[in-house]
Amino acid sequence: MLGKLSFRNAKRQAKDYVIYFITILLVVALLFSFNSIAVSEDIAELSNSMTNFSKAIIGINLVIVFVMVWLINYTMKFMLEKRSKEFGTYQILGIEKKDIANMFTIENLMIGLIAFVVGTFLGIFIYQVFSSIIMNIFAQPYQIVIAFDWKAVGITAGCFFGIFLLVLLNSRRKIKKTKVYDLLYADKQNENNQIKSMKGNVFLWMVSILLFFTGLWTLSLDFLNAQTMNGKKTIFAVVQWIVAIYLFYGSVSRFIVKYYLENKRRKYKKNHLFLFRNLTSKINTMSVTLGTIAMLFAFIMIGGNVALMMNGLLNNEIEMGYPFEIMIGSVDPDFSKYKEFMEKNTTVTDMYEYRLYNIPKTEIDKAFEGTMFEGRGYEEFDYVLGLTDYNRLREMLRI
Amino acid sequence: MILKKILKVEQIQKYYGNKDNLAKAIDDISFDVEEGEFIGIMGASGSGKTTLLNCISTIDTVSSGHIYLNNQDITEIKEEEIAKFRRENLGFIFQDFNLLDTLTIEENIALILTINQVPEKEIDERILEMAQKLGITEILNKYPYQVSGGQKQRCASCRAIVNHPKIILADEPTGSLDSKSARQLLEMLEDMNQNMKATILMVTHDPLSASYCQKILFLKDGRIFNKIEKGERERKEFYHEILDVLALLGGETKDVR
Numbered sequence: 001m002l003g004k005l006s007f008r009n010a011k012r013q014a015k016d017y018v019i020y021f022i023t024i025l026l027v028v029a030l031l032f033s034f035n036s037i038a039v040s041e042d043i044a045e046l047s048n049s050m051t052n053f054s055k056a057i058i059g060i061n062l063v064i065v066f067v068m069v070w071l072i073n074y075t076m077k078f079m080l081e082k083r084s085k086e087f088g089t090y091q092i093l094g095i096e097k098k099d100i101a102n103m104f105t106i107e108n109l110m111i112g113l114i115a116f117v118v119g120t121f122l123g124i125f126i127y128q129v130f131s132s133i134i135m136n137i138f139a140q141p142y143q144i145v146i147a148f149d150w151k152a153v154g155i156t157a158g159c160f161f162g163i164f165l166l167v168l169l170n171s172r173r174k175i176k177k178t179k180v181y182d183l184l185y186a187d188k189q190n191e192n193n194q195i196k197s198m199k200g201n202v203f204l205w206m207v208s209i210l211l212f213f214t215g216l217w218t219l220s221l222d223f224l225n226a227q228t229m230n231g232k233k234t235i236f237a238v239v240q241w242i243v244a245i246y247l248f249y250g251s252v253s254r255f256i257v258k259y260y261l262e263n264k265r266r267k268y269k270k271n272h273l274f275l276f277r278n279l280t281s282k283i284n285t286m287s288v289t290l291g292t293i294a295m296l297f298a299f300i301m302i303g304g305n306v307a308l309m310m311n312g313l314l315n316n317e318i319e320m321g322y323p324f325e326i327m328i329g330s331v332d333p334d335f336s337k338y339k340e341f342m343e344k345n346t347t348v349t350d351m352y353e354y355r356l357y358n359i360p361k362t363e364i365d366k367a368f369e370g371t372m373f374e375g376r377g378y379e380e381f382d383y384v385l386g387l388t389d390y391n392r393l394r395e396m397l398r399i
Numbered sequence: 400m401i402l403k404k405i406l407k408v409e410q411i412q413k414y415y416g417n418k419d420n421l422a423k424a425i426d427d428i429s430f431d432v433e434e435g436e437f438i439g440i441m442g443a444s445g446s447g448k449t450t451l452l453n454c455i456s457t458i459d460t461v462s463s464g465h466i467y468l469n470n471q472d473i474t475e476i477k478e479e480e481i482a483k484f485r486r487e488n489l490g491f492i493f494q495d496f497n498l499l500d501t502l503t504i505e506e507n508i509a510l511i512l513t514i515n516q517v518p519e520k521e522i523d524e525r526i527l528e529m530a531q532k533l534g535i536t537e538i539l540n541k542y543p544y545q546v547s548g549g550q551k552q553r554c555a556s557c558r559a560i561v562n563h564p565k566i567i568l569a570d571e572p573t574g575s576l577d578s579k580s581a582r583q584l585l586e587m588l589e590d591m592n593q594n595m596k597a598t599i600l601m602v603t604h605d606p607l608s609a610s611y612c613q614k615i616l617f618l619k620d621g622r623i624f625n626k627i628e629k630g631e632r633e634r635k636e637f638y639h640e641i642l643d644v645l646a647l648l649g650g651e652t653k654d655v656r
């Protein structure tokens with residue numbers, strides 16, 4: 001009987017908290033797709049030259065995990081509060097607290113399991129999209145195959161259920177601890193009471209917009225001046241954006257509801273009242289979950305852009321550092337063997353041989369400060385080459 | 400004939416708040432309930448009715464004093480034993496029904512029997528028998544949201560009595576019902592009391608509801624103010640006496656519907 005009750009409750013909850021369900025599902029999907037990237041061999045080959053990339057992926061994973069901890073904890077707390085009268089009723093009917101806690105656990109595990117399975121399948125497709133983007137960025141040919149990596153599934157399952165179980169354990173503790181009196185009389189407080197005044201909402205909304213722009217400004221400080229670039233400002237900008245996103249969703253959704261409820265004509269039109277009463281009762285979770293979804297996507301966009309930019313920088317650096325197809329340096333002035341080899345095995349059309357001379361250390365290093373060549377003159381002398389050689393090399397590069 | 404005292408309330412007090420700001424919700428109340436009685440607790444709002452009922456029903460705890468149900472002191476029950484105590488001894492009827500809305504009416508009633516480990520074969524039988532007596536057989540397969548408030552409360556009453564608890568505790572059971580359904584419910588409670596030997600303790604501020612009881616305790620500011628018995632009188636006569644006592648209680652009849 002208790003099992004049946006659990007099952008029905010889970011079904012109802014999945015319906016009542018669609019947004020919660022969808023958010024968990026999306027989070028799992030994202031987590032899975034990033035994990036797939038992290039364990040993917042195709043992408044690992046790329047990362048050999050760029051270990052930072054896999055570090056970034058792990059970083060994004062961590063962010064998602066943190067968001068997930070917070071989100072699951074928040075919604076479970078919210079559901080516990082919403083259902084406190086129901087739990088009080090169970091207790092008063094004489095069901096053991098232990099059994100009530102078990103029911104809650106089973107219900108949520110059912111929801112979590114379904115979200116996990118669906119989310120994983122969704123994640124396979126998101127992974128395809130991501131990896132084709134990444135392969136594109138690195139100009140690698142890539143064919144879409146439905147890849148299903150058990151390692152990624154394992155890591156995702158580990159993260160997800162690890163968090164889920166921790167939060168569940170905490171909820172169980174709460175169920176066992178709370179007095180039946182508090183459970184039965186908890187529903188006296190309504191979420192509606194928390195709706196702030198119109199002015200308050202408009203103010204919060206403006207703050208959110210302001211924060212968005214100050215975030216942008218903070219970020220630009222970091223990016224416009226590459227010399228002083230360190231992660232700190234970026235992190236600060238991201239924090240501002242997170243706050244802005246939640247404020248934005250919270251204030252806008254409350255504003256809409258408030259606007260409708262205060263205007264009687266709109267309020268009683270068709271089934272608006274029902275709709276909006278329903279909305280208000282869930283508005284806090286809605287705005288939080290919407291905000292979280294928005295934030296996750298914002299992270300992905302930012303992450304994608306940063307990856308693109310890094311790649312651009314990297315390519316640029318390669319172009320500047322190594323502008324020729326083949327460069328051979330040697331202390332032995334005889335290059336004939338190399339020439340022979342190249343003529344046999346490559347299609348090189350033009351070759352030029354020149355000499356570098358050592359001269360005592362000059363002040364020339366200072367000119368490179370703040371550029372990517374800074375710190376390269378670490379030897380105790382400088383190199384120079386003849387002007388004719390220099391002009392010839394420029395000619396070869398057509399500059 | 401000596402009737403068994405099923406409930407003994409001995410000098411209980413209940414405070415809310417802290418030392419500086421102490422509110423006495425119950426101030427030294429004692430009374431007994433005998434097996435098979437239908438007893439009412441009346442009083443203006445804020446007089447402590449719900450608090451008293453909550454203390455008896457183990458929802459709340461007393462600040463001092465003792466409550467014995469079937470000779471067991473419920474103020475000293477251990478946390479681990481409370482669930483067992485509730486399911487074996489208490490039946491509840493709440494103002495807002497507290498039915499579980501994911502279960503059908505039948506399942507709501509069956510739940511009580513399953514947690515009391517009644518053999519499965521017996522469950523259907525017992526539900527059907529009780530549903531027939533209370534006139535709710537037609538709606539057994541419906542969900543709570545599909546039936547009216549009056550029907551919900553009849554189901555809640557069925558749930559409260561189906562396992563034959565020592566006492567049924569009802570807090571304003573007619574509080575959310577229209578007057579017709581209220582009357583039907585009260586007649587049903589009367590029937591449960593007279594023909595099924597249920598002991599019922601009902602809190603109400605409605606004199607009509609109270610007139611169905613055999614005995615009424617009047618509370619004022621957390622104390623027992625008066626006690627009246629129906630005896631062999633007609634309900635109508637008893638009803639008028641209730642109105643008189645309420646008038647005595649002091650200008651608070653406005654509070655009473």
Ligand SMILES: Nc1ncnc2c1ncn2[C@@H]1O[C@H](COP(=O)(O)OP(=O)(O)O)[C@@H](O)[C@H]1O
Pocket residue numbers: 415416422423424442443444445446447448449450451
């Ligand atoms: N949880 C509580 N905290 C503080 N005071 C309370 C609480 N519950 C009830 N009271 C106070 O105790 C008194 C009795 O309340 P209650 O038993 O609910 O009255 P009734 O049910 O007769 O309307 C009231 O003065 C009320 O304000």
Ligand SMILES: [Mg+2]
Pocket residue numbers: 448449450
């Ligand atoms: Mg009350």
